[in-house]
Structures are given as C-alpha cells and as structure tokens.
Amino acid sequence: MLRFHTVRQSQAIDQIAIKEKGIPGILLMTKEQACLLLNPYNITSITHNPS
C-alpha cells in the first residue's frame, strides 16, 4: 500500500522531523548515493546512511 500526502501534510511531517528529531530540512546522503541519484537510467534505491 502506498500513501500519498498533500504539501501541507508533508510540511507538517518535515517540521516534526526538524523539531523533534533534529533532522535537517534538506537532503542528507553519501557521495555514493549522490552518484546513484545522478545516474537516472540506473536508479534502483536510495537509502539514507548518515555515517
């Protein structure tokens, strides 16, 4: 099952993430993930690994 949210709901989720979890409001990713992202014909999955 996939869930879809409105912009307002997304912004509310962002605020919870920023305020309660101290997560930045922009992307966190490794350079390997960035490389994966920049190969648009080979995007498989992007997972976050702050370390």
Added chain:
Amino acid sequence: MFCGTGNNGGDGFVVAQLALLAGMEVQVLLHGNPDSIQGDALIAYQEMIAVGTTTNAFSESLITQADILVDALFGTGLDRPISGQLAEQIQWLNQTKKPVLALDLPSGLNADTGAILGQAIQATHTCTFITRKLGLHTFQGSDTAGKVHYSRLFLPLDIIQSQSPAALNHSLKHWMNKLPERLASQHKGVAGTVCLVGGNNSMMGAIQLAGLASLKVGAGLVKVITHAEHTVAITQSIPELMCYQPKELMTQANLSNVVGIGPGLGLDDWGKKLYQQILDVPLPKVVDADALKLLALNPQQQSNWVLTPHPGEAALLLNITTPEIQADRVQAIKTLQQKYGGVIVLKGNGSLIYDGEHMEICLAGNPGMAVGGMGDVLTGTIATFIAQGLSLWDATCLGVSLHAHAGDVLAQQKGQPGILPSELASVMSQLMSYRD
C-alpha cells in the same frame, strides 16, 4: 545543477558537493540572489563552495555540454506561476531533450494537483523524498515528472504515519482478494446478474462493450436493455448477452443484482425515459456517460450508486469547465461526492476514487486507453463486481485497477496506439485467472 535559493536548492547544493567529491564535473546554475539563502540550505551552499564548486548564472552553453541536468529550482513551496525570463529558460532547457533528474518534484509542478504553474521542468526522472506527492501522478504530473522514484530517506515511518494520508494506492492483488472464492458447487445465479441499459440509435456498440466486459470478468447473467432494433444484432454478435426491449426494463432490473446505465443511452426521449425509470429502482447502480449528462440536468443524491465521470462529464455535473476540474482533481472529486453521494470515479490520468471518506489513486493505465468504449468496459466491469457481492467501494477500486492494468498489459504487448476496449475486456479476464 539548476538550483534555487530555497530548501529545494539546498538539496541541489548537497548533491552538487557530493558529485564533485565523487569526481564528477559539476556546474551549478544559481537562480536568485545567494544572499537570500538561509538555514540548512545556506550551510549546504557554504559547504559546496568550500569544496571548490563555483556558481554561474543560467548558461545555454553549460547546459549544452552537460550529460545530465539536475532540477533543484523549486520544491513544494512554489506558490506562484513561473513566468518571464525563468519560464523562457525552462522552455529552452526542455527543448534540449537532455536527461533531467528532478529533486523532490519538477520545478513548476503543483505537488497537490499535478497542474503546471506557468511553466515546468520536463524531467525524465523524479526522485521524491519523505512523502509521496499526489501531483506527481495525476493530471499533468505524469507528463512532467517522468519516472517517479521515492525515498523516505532517514525518516522513521511513525513520523510519516503521524499524518493521515490524502490518498492511498493498493495493488491489484489487494483488490482481487476481495472477490469471493468460486466454489465448485457454484451456479450462474451466484456469479451475479447484471442489468445494463443503453445502446440508443447508432450507439449499439457502447452497451455491447459494457456487456462483453461483464461477461469477461465473470458475471453469471448479463441482461441488456436496449433499442428494439438492436436486440437481434447484439444477440448475434455476443450470444451470451440476453437482450430485452425497454418495456421489459423493470421486470429484468428487478431480477438483477445491479443496474449499469449510460453507455450509448443518448439524450433523447428514449434515453430520458429509461433513465427516469432506473432512478427509482432500489438496486445499486453504476452511472456513466449519457446518464451522467442527464443527472447533471437534474442533480440528485443517492448513496447506493457509483458515478464514473471523465473530466468533461465531471464539469457538467459541477457546472464548471473541464480545465477547472483538471486544475484540482482532488477537490473536484470531493465536491462531486458531496453533491451526488455514493462512490465517485474521476477518470483520466491518475484516476481518483472517493466515497466521502477514503481516497484511492490508480497509478496504472496509459494514454493508449484514451479511446471511445473504454468507459463502457469499465461500467460493465464495476457493475459485475457489485453483482458478485462486493461493496461499492471494493468493486469500484477493483474495477478501475483491473481495467488500468489490462491497458498496461496491452500497451506492453503491442504498443499504446490501437488498444481496443474489446481486447481490453479479454485481457481483464486473463488477469483475473492469475488469481486462481
């Protein structure tokens, strides 16, 4: 990298910095004043500059040299149409046909409605973060976003689930599992009796397609109330359909589990008379095509029906224009449900289904399905699932999903142009057999 000065631009700065560190050659085209960058985006900007990335103004030559463009101009915060020089730049960029990866959503697309705000980046891929946005999948969203990828990144699921979703999408298998098992001892009466009404002069094919779909998805008996002149021809074409003249309407409807009305009904006295009679039949109904136009002339509310308008019919039902419907399909379907009751299907790219409480979006389907007769097939399909005992909601979601997936199977097999509704009915039958 085509970056703005907000948080979407901040995402772009992060990607630019990491791409540079990974050994890629990166050019950042910054739209806006760097002095206006704030917060986390400013930190990312400073880090990007610290590793040696420089920023440039919009440059056609730099774009021409690029292997891939990244769109990080505007995210969900865009609340005004893109115009002027930036609109021209985006238009030029789109014409280069370069692969474009949009971060979160293509700049210029309304994330809620899927409407283009003035001008939008034409992405080949969009990687959307944290939440799935409805606007990427409905109206112009699919044309603009390309292939959509989703990552909730690092965010714990409970935070995302703290907001109840605006819409859900379930798999075809989920909906198929709603169907009752077919028992060895089953007889045709248990498989549902469907009464379909329509097929006025020169529109016999519409009711025939609805009937064909009913049979193909497993109805036990399909009764067709149609023009007296068409009964013989329809029976000769599809002998399994039981055809009756309009004078038999009430008798046959009362022997059925559901009524589907509209395909080829027409708007003349013949069609109006049948429509009026059906309104009072105390059975669940699927209302489509000309029956929706007649409903728009004299609006009323019923809880026990499914209305399946395309955007043009939805516009008539709400007495507004088709572009107004398309500009906010989510709001349109909510208004339709409030006004008419029951379950509503707003057809079109990213078909929406709403019952006043739940919203489902269909992600399957393709432009090859934009052909006369497709809606008739859907009417017969939904009606059959209701006749087999499913709730209006389950029957509608299953019908829409099965119909769209069958269209995708045909598109994969033979390409989108030339998909015929009659073929689609057969493919639906095949897809249903996979359940067994």
